[in-house]
Amino acid sequence: MSARPAPLTQVRIDDAFWTPRIQQVREVMLPHMLAQFGSVGHLEALSGTWSRKGSPHIFWDSDIGKWIEAASNVLATGPDAALAAQIEELVDLLEGAQQPDGYLNSFFTTTAPELRFTDLRDSHELYCAGHLIEGAVAYAQATGRERLLGIVIRYVDLIGRTFGPDEGQIRGYDGHQEIELALVKLWRHTGEHRFLDLARFFVDERGAEPSFFDLEVAARGGPGHFGLGFPGTKTELETNHEYFQSHAPIRQQTAVVGHAVRAMYFLSAVADLALADRDESLAAANRELWETVTSRRMYVTGGLGSSAENEGFTSDFDLPNLTSYAETCAAIGLVLWAERNARLDLDSGYFDIAERALYNAVLAGVSADGSDFFYDNPLASDGSRVRSSWFGVACCPPNLARLLTSLGGFVYSVGNADTDGVEVITVNLLVGSSLRFESGGANVELRLRSELPWEGLASFEVRIEGADALEFELRLRVPDWADELQISAGAAPVPFELRGGHAIIRRPFSDGDRLEVHVPFAARLERADPRVEAAAGRVAIVRGPLVYAAEATDNVHPLDDVPVPMTSPLEAHDGRVHPSGPVTILTADLDADTTLTLLPYFSWGNRAPGEMRVWLPVSTSSSARRTR
Numbered sequence: 162m163s164a165r166p167a168p169l170t171q172v173r174i175d176d177a178f179w180t181p182r183i184q185q186v187r188e189v190m191l192p193h194m195l196a197q198f199g200s201v202g203h204l205e206a207l208s209g210t211w212s213r214k215g216s217p218h219i220f221w222d223s224d225i226g227k228w229i230e231a232a233s234n235v236l237a238t239g240p241d242a243a244l245a246a247q248i249e250e251l252v253d254l255l256e257g258a259q260q261p262d263g264y265l266n267s268f269f270t271t272t273a274p275e276l277r278f279t280d281l282r283d284s285h286e287l288y289c290a291g292h293l294i295e296g297a298v299a300y301a302q303a304t305g306r307e308r309l310l311g312i313v314i315r316y317v318d319l320i321g322r323t324f325g326p327d328e329g330q331i332r333g334y335d336g337h338q339e340i341e342l343a344l345v346k347l348w349r350h351t352g353e354h355r356f357l358d359l360a361r362f363f364v365d366e367r368g369a370e371p372s373f374f375d376l377e378v379a380a381r382g383g384p385g386h387f388g389l390g391f392p393g394t395k396t397e398l399e400t401n402h403e404y405f406q407s408h409a410p411i412r413q414q415t416a417v418v419g420h421a422v423r424a425m426y427f428l429s430a431v432a433d434l435a436l437a438d439r440d441e442s443l444a445a446a447n448r449e450l451w452e453t454v455t456s457r458r459m460y461v462t463g464g465l466g467s468s469a470e471n472e473g474f475t476s477d478f479d480l481p482n483l484t485s486y487a488e489t490c491a492a493i494g495l496v497l498w499a500e501r502n503a504r505l506d507l508d509s510g511y512f513d514i515a516e517r518a519l520y521n522a523v524l525a526g527v528s529a530d531g532s533d534f535f536y537d538n539p540l541a542s543d544g545s546r547v548r549s550s551w552f553g554v555a556c557c558p559p560n561l562a563r564l565l566t567s568l569g570g571f572v573y574s575v576g577n578a579d580t581d582g583v584e585v586i587t588v589n590l591l592v593g594s595s596l597r598f599e600s601g602g603a604n605v606e607l608r609l610r611s612e613l614p615w616e617g618l619a620s621f622e623v624r625i626e627g628a629d630a631l632e633f634e635l636r637l638r639v640p641d642w643a644d645e646l647q648i649s650a651g652a653a654p655v656p657f658e659l660r661g662g663h664a665i666i667r668r669p670f671s672d673g674d675r676l677e678v679h680v681p682f683a684a685r686l687e688r689a690d691p692r693v694e695a696a697a698g699r700v701a702i703v704r705g706p707l708v709y710a711a712e713a714t715d716n717v718h719p720l721d722d723v724p725v726p727m728t729s730p731l732e733a734h735d736g737r738v739h740p741s742g743p744v745t746i747l748t749a750d751l752d753a754d755t756t757l758t759l760l761p762y763f764s765w766g767n768r769a770p771g772e773m774r775v776w777l778p779v780s781t782s783s784s785a786r787r788t789r
Contacts, residue, residue, distance in 0.1 A: 425494025
């Protein structure tokens with residue numbers, strides 16, 4: 162079966178949990194970020210009028226690209242003249258900044274145009290290009306306007322002439338992967354195979370000997386933008402090829418190493434190419450790397466990256482809590498990789514991981530009011546961790562914005578059965594929404610109502626115009642947290658086939674058909690692998706897709722002095738008022754006068770600063786259990 166993300170123009174999110182957060186992107190986050198671009202210097206760098214001390218940041222063009230992508234995702238759901246005008250103003254700046262041969266990078270054009278493409282390891286030229294490509298594709302898909310697309314294609318064609326295996330070309334790649342997956346998007350949108358060929362070159366060339374980065378350093382005759390390492394760290398970039406995932410060709414890599422965000426973007430492109438080329442050797446390497454990271458190097462929240470030293474991975478089962486890094490962008494990258502893997506292998510387990518990351522490690526990255534952000538997301542705090550309104554390296558805020566506004570493409574995958582071409586709709590996430598599609602000359606709308614993440618209840622309604630009935634296949638992911646799955650029509654159970662972790666219903670549907678879905682769940686205590694030293698003798702509390710945490714604001718005792726009671730049940734209380742909105746909290750009686758209170762991890766840090774813990778102590782003789 163072929164599958165692709167549902168086009169955002171065909172999806173509407175209408176969900177009590179997610180709709181306010183997506184609206185917040187439009188009303189708070191996008192204006193906040195655009196104001197930062199003006200005050201910090203992004204727009205001045207693009208305009209060619211740079212007059213400030215120092216130089217523009219090497220990453221700034223990527224922030225612009227992600228902002229355009231997020232804003233375009235908003236436009237995909239309906240017109241917004243003011244937002245479209247803001248995008249057009251940025252397109253004007255990008256068009257004005259583009260050089261006659263197509264080159265487009267505000268840092269090098271402003272500071273040292275003669276040095277372009279000489280510091281690929283450190284200076285993020287192709288990374289920035291990748292995010293501009295993604296923004297241009299999103300804008301064209303949302304509005305049909307292709308001026309920005311033309312700008313980036315001119316740049317990509319220059320990149321294609323500059324990089325490659327032929328005589329006179331640079332046989333190299335960027336230090337921060339991103340352009341690879343962006344080129345696949347560009348190929349899918351345009352159908353131009355030269356973009357796919359270039360993505361394949363960058364992926365296959367990475368890790369080849371002799372090392373491109375070693376050759377680049379020798380040719381340059383000195384260190385790159387970051388010198389021998391990052392300020393304040395011990396990371397030695399000159400010799401640390403694992404940091405860049407360039408230590409071996411992708412088909413020979415056996416563990417996910419180095420910088421977590423770079424790894425996730427790279428592996429997303431690997432999955433893309435395995436899909437596009439039906440390359441089983443690439444798919445096999447991809448599956449092995451997925452297994453290693455999700456079983457040995459991932460936090461219970463879906464966070465990735467245990468060390469601030471390299472913003473990434475260390476060794477198997479090294480998952481500290483107080484010093485955990487778990488960068489917001491890495492969790493976003495994990496969601497991107499999981500979505501591609503789910504289409505590659507048609508296995509629902511990938512979205513179990515994507516959902517865990519989305520509701521926890523990703524969503525914790527933004528404050529309840531949408532104006533402050535976490536760069537890294539610890540699993541414990543002594544009270545000193547607080548969100549910031551902006552960062553010197555501000556990759557996370559626009560990344561959050563573009564992911565949240567693209568949620569519809571993660572909720573649904575669409576495709577056709579291999580045997581007879583019947584339309585196949587896969588529901589990956591139970592998020593209230595509607596999907597419109599055409600099939601057999603009929604217009605179909607699938608309406609999904611959901612009470613997640615608080616309760617495991619959902620329903621589907623089918624509306625059809627142009628036919629009395631229409632056969633299609635509905636594939637509903639069965640979450641790993643569900644106690645069971647029940648599907649009914651009225652009082653009658655609906656039979657389904659269970660395959661690849663999906664409940665599959667294939668039948669003729671009539672206008673007005675309605676299915677009720679019940680996926681009951683309970684609060685449960687999860688234990689980490691015994692080899693995770695930081696979680697020894699502790700449990701995490703999970704309910705449905707949500708990981709819970711304890712904050713000092715709600716609890717009397719120091720959190721490390723409060724063992725989770727094994728004899729007192731965890732009780733769920735719905736609709737408690739919190740800065741994040743109505744939330745379900747969990748409580749357990751510690752004694753006659755004291756109660757343990759837990760809130761969803763994503764909501765932590767929105768009140769008075771104080772202690773926070775995800776992993777809580779428990780008696781060593783107790784076993785993990787499930788409880789209402």
